[in-house]
Amino acid sequence: MIRRNAQGPRDPAVDAAVLLRRIGFATLALALPLASLVSRRAAVVLVPIGVVLLVISSLVEEPGWFTGTLKRALLSRPGLILVGLVAWSVLSLIWSPYTSSATEKAGNLVLAVALGFCGTSALPARMRASNLNLAALGTGLAAIFALALIVVAALRRSDAEIGSVERGISVVLIMAWPALAWLLSRARGLSALGLALVVGLLALTRFEDGEAVAMICGAVAFGAVSANREKAVPIIAALIGGVMLLAPILPFLLIPIVSRFPESTSDFVQALGVWADVVGREPVQLITGHGLDTVLRGRVTGALPMTTPTTLLFETWYELGIVGAAAAAACLYFAIRAARHMPVALAAGGVAAYTTAFALTALGFATLQPWWLMTLAAVVLLFAAIARGQYRTERPVAPLPADVQNRRKNDRPLAPAAEN
Numbered sequence: 001m002i003r004r005n006a007q008g009p010r011d012p013a014v015d016a017a018v019l020l021r022r023i024g025f026a027t028l029a030l031a032l033p034l035a036s037l038v039s040r041r042a043a044v045v046l047v048p049i050g051v052v053l054l055v056i057s058s059l060v061e062e063p064g065w066f067t068g069t070l071k072r073a074l075l076s077r078p079g080l081i082l083v084g085l086v087a088w089s090v091l092s093l094i095w096s097p098y099t100s101s102a103t104e105k106a107g108n109l110v111l112a113v114a115l116g117f118c119g120t121s122a123l124p125a126r127m128r129a130s131n132l133n134l135a136a137l138g139t140g141l142a143a144i145f146a147l148a149l150i151v152v153a154a155l156r157r158s159d160a161e162i163g164s165v166e167r168g169i170s171v172v173l174i175m176a177w178p179a180l181a182w183l184l185s186r187a188r189g190l191s192a193l194g195l196a197l198v199v200g201l202l203a204l205t206r207f208e209d210g211e212a213v214a215m216i217c218g219a220v221a222f223g224a225v226s227a228n229r230e231k232a233v234p235i236i237a238a239l240i241g242g243v244m245l246l247a248p249i250l251p252f253l254l255i256p257i258v259s260r261f262p263e264s265t266s267d268f269v270q271a272l273g274v275w276a277d278v279v280g281r282e283p284v285q286l287i288t289g290h291g292l293d294t295v296l297r298g299r300v301t302g303a304l305p306m307t308t309p310t311t312l313l314f315e316t317w318y319e320l321g322i323v324g325a326a327a328a329a330a331c332l333y334f335a336i337r338a339a340r341h342m343p344v345a346l347a348a349g350g351v352a353a354y355t356t357a358f359a360l361t362a363l364g365f366a367t368l369q370p371w372w373l374m375t376l377a378a379v380v381l382l383f384a385a386i387a388r389g390q391y392r393t394e395r396p397v398a399p400l401p402a403d404v405q406n407r408r409k410n411d412r413p414l415a416p417a418a419e420n
Contacts, residue, residue, distance in 0.1 A: 017061035021124070022131060024053030025385065028119075028378045029134040033142035033175050037149065037168035040371070047374040048111075051119040051381070058122035070121035078334045079117070085327040086113050089292055092320060096291025105293045105368065112373035119377065120384040127389040132182050135382055136195060139179040142172045143198040150205055166206070170365070171375050173203055173211055174356060177218065178382040181349025185390060210363040218356030225339070225348040233340045236351055240358050241333035244325060247313040248286065251276040270307040275314055289321030312361035312368070332358070343390055350383050 027050035035042035058066040073079050089106055096102040149165050176199040183192035203215040224232035243250075251272040258269055279286065290298075295315045298304035308314075316325050336354050339347035357376060361367050 013060055017057040020053050020057035024050045025131045026134050029382060030138035032378055033138050033172050036171040037142060037146055037165050040167055043371040043374040047115060047378050051115045054122040055118055066122055070117060073117055073121055078331055081327055081331045082113060085324060085331060086110055088320060088324050092289060092291045096294060098293050098297040101297055102291060102293035108370045108373055112377045116377040116380050119381040123385050123388055125388060127385045129389060132386055132389045136179040136183050139172060139175050140195050143202050146172055146202055169202060169206055170211055173215055174375060174379055177349045177353035178379060178386055181346050182386045184345035185343060210365055214356045214359035217359040218352040221355040222348045222352035225351045226344060229344055229347050233351060234337060237333045237336035241329040244332060245329040247317055248279045271309040274305050274308050287321050289319045289324060292319050294319050310364040310367060315367055342387060346387055353379055
């Protein structure tokens with residue numbers, strides 16, 4: 001273990017570790033949202049690089065901390081459930097009819113989870129505010145840059161330019177929650193308001209694709225947790241976990257309601273019809289699932305209709321069955337419920353991020369795609385870093401030794417006698 005020596009010169013290894021941590025965190029917090037606007041594979045490249053730099057810095061500075069924190073994270077209840085979910089996904093390759101593509105998908109899932117565990121375990125016990133400020137700076141600059149690109153593309157009437165930044169906008173939107181949580185935890189209300197306005201305008205440009213609806217859901221969760229953390233967090237955790245667990249009954253509940261709306265919802269009705277047909281026709285497969293990547297490949301090969309829903313709710317039940325769905329629901333429930341023990345700003349931001357991500361995938365957006373998995377891993381890492389930046393700013397009063405307390409008690413002057 002390397003320690004700083006207050007009496008002598010600084011250790012070069014410590015300086016190198018601090019520099020590597022700064023570069024690694026800047027890669028995730030600053031470079032990722034900006035690069036995602038110009039490169040479609042930015043998250044796939046930058047997130048592993050940032051995590052590797054954080055791990056190296058931790059191993060150089062204090063290797064015992066990294067291994068101990070990683071072990072505790074893996075053996076925690078949410079960690080064990082998540083590892084079980086990933087293990088079941090890999091096991092489903094045995095009965096998946098599309099083993100080749102399913103293996104690639106399972107590899108991406110394993111990599112994203114491993115990066116999340118290693119990245120959070122590599123963070124020090126106390127994160128510097130100078131590093132955490134990069135989260136708000138990167139998200140704010142990326143949001144402004146994205147709005148500028150959209151305005152330029154609109155003036156040029158170029159749909160191709162707008163389409164090239166769509167994925168990057170989604171990255172900026174989901175990364176806005178840890179940035180807001182950090183600003184609010186530092187009592188920077190005006191900066192948080194400015195960031196919220198810019199991100200809100202950016203979300204309105206993506207209303208047709210569901211990002212705006214997901215951000216609205218996240219904002220509602222943010223406000224509820226801010227108003228009453230003790231009550232709102234368990235309710236939201238139970239709601240999200242319950243929707244995941246009870247997803248097979250959703251089509252039977254929604255079809256009578258949606259069918260009364262105009263013809264514009266006909267595609268949605270057909271998707272719900274396919275969902276209900278699969279549930280009623282193959283109830284046994286609801287236990288084990290059909291195997292990983294069977295929804296996407298089934299639509300391509302014609303094994304499933306093209307109107308088959310692409311939502312994460314359907315894909316989880318169809319591919320992994322009740323085992324995978326129950327594990328996913330439990331993991332979401334315990335992860336969100338853990339926010340009850342966090343500061344209000346961090347709890348509100350974390351629950352809002354979970355709600356936004358869940359709403360996006362429930363609406364059929366980027367379900368288990370590599371860049372989306374890497375982005376979620378980066379968001380989890382940012383929240384972990386912000387949580388370790390919430391240390392005391394005032395020194396606690398040190399207790400006095402017993403002999404000093406007795407001496408002060410004996411030396412205390414007597415009170416004057418009361419006058420008659």
